[in-house]
Amino acid sequence: MTDETTTQVVPEWWISAARDFQDCFGQYFPNLVDDVDDAGREMDWLYNRVHGNPIETVRRSKARDELAKIRTGLNLMARHDMSYWMSMNFALSEAIRGGDEGAAKADEILKFLFKLQEWQEKEELDGILNCFFAATEKAIEATPDSGNINWDAVHAVEGLRALWWRNTLRHGPTRALNPASRFASFLKDGFEYLEIEGDHLSAFRRWATTLGRRAELEDIELDEHVARWREVT
Numbered sequence: 001m002t003d004e005t006t007t008q009v010v011p012e013w014w015i016s017a018a019r020d021f022q023d024c025f026g027q028y029f030p031n032l033v034d035d036v037d038d039a040g041r042e043m044d045w046l047y048n049r050v051h052g053n054p055i056e057t058v059r060r061s062k063a064r065d066e067l068a069k070i071r072t073g074l075n076l077m078a079r080h081d082m083s084y085w086m087s088m089n090f091a092l093s094e095a096i097r098g099g100d101e102g103a104a105k106a107d108e109i110l111k112f113l114f115k116l117q118e119w120q121e122k123e124e125l126d127g128i129l130n131c132f133f134a135a136t137e138k139a140i141e142a143t144p145d146s147g148n149i150n151w152d153a154v155h156a157v158e159g160l161r162a163l164w165w166r167n168t169l170r171h172g173p174t175r176a177l178n179p180a181s182r183f184a185s186f187l188k189d190g191f192e193y194l195e196i197e198g199d200h201l202s203a204f205r206r207w208a209t210t211l212g213r214r215a216e217l218e219d220i221e222l223d224e225h226v227a228r229w230r231e232v233t
Helices: 012-025 036-051 060-079 085-097 101-121 125-142 151-168 182-194 200-231
Strands: none
Touching (some): 012 036, 012 182, 036 151, 036 182, 060 101, 085 101, 101 125, 151 182, 151 200, 182 200
């Protein structure tokens, strides 16, 4: 019996793109210079990290204004006179039995209104809303404010810094960045490669202000994980 090996054909465009990646980053990562496959995998990883997984941001003032309106709306729904509910419930039930998918979804809204009114009658609604909106406020505070910040550039710094660690096992800076350093040159080339608009030094300063402390803690955790891995291998 003869073993058959299936060879996967790699598209020429992918090989060409991987070589462009080598041309840009090979001077920083010698491990990628002679292996187009490794370079291609790192290329795919970087694109997915930077372009496929953007930083979640929120315009806090807008979110808070809208949440205040939502709270008002929920209170209004809880106090709305639904003396017509039996007729509505019958009409929706008939439509659902007839296979109306829209009616089935509308019935979920009706059930939600019933639940709001139940909480209101039991004098539980204010406490429940206080709990919900306290949680939303914490979430808003924990999410970066979109403001006028170039978050694409900040996210690129985050992704490129991770790429640096993946190929050197050294962490990039988290606070001050020497413009003449090798890492600064790497960021500049990375911005050009990723076609990120904005100055790489300004983006790093913004990243350090908003995400640098978190990165320091993650670096410590990563170092501990690597140390444990080395102990068992």
